[in-house]
Amino acid sequence: LPLAPARPTIVDAGCGTGLLGPPLRSSVTRLVGADLSQNMVDKASELGCYDSLVVGDLLDAALYDDLGLPTRYQLIAAADVLCYFGDLKAILTTWHSALDVGGDCVFSCERVPGDMWVLGASGRYAHAVDYVRATAEGAGFAVVAAEDIVPRVENGNDVLGTLYVLSKS
Numbered sequence: 001l002p003l004a005p006a007r008p009t010i011v012d013a014g015c016g017t018g019l020l021g022p023p024l025r026s027s028v029t030r031l032v033g034a035d036l037s038q039n040m041v042d043k044a045s046e047l048g049c050y051d052s053l054v055v056g057d058l059l060d061a062a063l064y065d066d067l068g069l070p071t072r073y074q075l076i077a078a079a080d081v082l083c084y085f086g087d088l089k090a091i092l093t094t095w096h097s098a099l100d101v102g103g104d105c106v107f108s109c110e111r112v113p114g115d116m117w118v119l120g121a122s123g124r125y126a127h128a129v130d131y132v133r134a135t136a137e138g139a140g141f142a143v144v145a146a147e148d149i150v151p152r153v154e155n156g157n158d159v160l161g162t163l164y165v166l167s168k169s
Helices: 021-025 038-045 089-098 129-138
Strands: 009-013 030-035 052-055 073-078 099-111 117-119 125-127 141-149 161-168
Touching: 009 021, 021 030, 030 038, 038 052, 073 089, 089 099, 089 129, 099 141, 125 129, 129 141, 129 161
Parallel strands: 009 030, 009 073, 030 052, 073 099, 099 125
Antiparallel strands: 099 161, 117 125, 141 161
16 A cells, blocks of 8 residues: 655645644645635635635535545545534545545534434534444544544533544555
8 A cells, every 4th residue: 555645635624714724734745725615715815825725515526636636635624614514424425535545534523412413503513422433434434533622612612522533444
């Protein structure tokens, strides 16, 4: 199997205004940002840290092969993005297909007890750890880590979340 490059090519999936861009920039060869909103991509562009920015739905496979080029990614990162998705099967399957063997996927989810996902009063989805684990494994990932975090503060209250690290074997 080919070794992953020392300085990988990364997709910041759901990049929004680009908050992940600056911290990722120094350790990557190529940084691609993708978001559904043109306004968000325009804001991310102002940072000057992305090699390319794409407007599109995160389920569109074209976002992950770099607009038709045969690029494969070593990391897909998504911070506070999956709260806009209920069922994660399609997105995790898409991400698995976009990664090189040995590539990783790092993302946060709002956390809910149980074994499924729910749409909260905020209009955002929260996902049970057991659900994310099972869905990730079903998509072909190994779950490397699932750590409790606070992805954001909303109305003065911590939002409970989980940071996941998945690996494509």
